[in-house]
Amino acid sequence: MKRQGCSFPITCCTNRLAKPDSDGRLIRRRRRVAELDGRMAGSIFLMRSQEARIGKLRLLYVEPHARGAGVGGQLVEACVERARTAGYDQLELWTDSQLASARRLYARSGFTLRDTKTERHFGQDIGSETWVMDLRTGL
Known part of the structure; x- marks a missing residue:
C-alpha cells in the first residue's frame, strides 16, 4: 500500500495491534474484516483507550477494488455497534485532513471533529484530526 509517499504493508500495522503492550499487558482489540465477492475488502479495529469507557476506532482500510461499494460505511457501523455493546460511552478516531x-x-456516520492540528507524518506536514462520537446519545 502506498500512502503519503511512504510504502508499507497494511499487515505491518495490523500485526502490531495484535500483540501485547511492552509491559506485557493485553489490550482488548477487535478487528472486523469485510469480504466482497469472496475477497478481503477491508478491515477496522476497535480498541480501548487509556481512558475509561472510551473506545478507539483504528486503521480503517478498504481495498481499492472495494472502494465505493459501501464497505467502509459497513465497517464503521459494525465498529460503532460493537463499541456500544461493549459499554463504551465515547468512540474516538484519528485521521489526517x-x-x-x-x-x-x-461525518456521515455521526462523528464530529473535535480537534485539528498540523503534525509531521511520513516526511510531510499534514492536518491531524481527532473525531469523536458520544455513544450515549449517538451524536
Missing part, C-alpha cells in the same frame, strides 16, 4: 473520503464517511 488529506483523507477526504474517510472524513466524509466519519
Whole structure:
C-alpha cells in the first residue's frame, strides 16, 4: 500500500495491534474484516483507550477494488455497534485532513471533529484530526 509517499504493508500495522503492550499487558482489540465477492475488502479495529469507557476506532482500510461499494460505511457501523455493546460511552478516531473520503464517511456516520492540528507524518506536514462520537446519545 502506498500512502503519503511512504510504502508499507497494511499487515505491518495490523500485526502490531495484535500483540501485547511492552509491559506485557493485553489490550482488548477487535478487528472486523469485510469480504466482497469472496475477497478481503477491508478491515477496522476497535480498541480501548487509556481512558475509561472510551473506545478507539483504528486503521480503517478498504481495498481499492472495494472502494465505493459501501464497505467502509459497513465497517464503521459494525465498529460503532460493537463499541456500544461493549459499554463504551465515547468512540474516538484519528485521521489526517488529506483523507477526504474517510472524513466524509466519519461525518456521515455521526462523528464530529473535535480537534485539528498540523503534525509531521511520513516526511510531510499534514492536518491531524481527532473525531469523536458520544455513544450515549449517538451524536
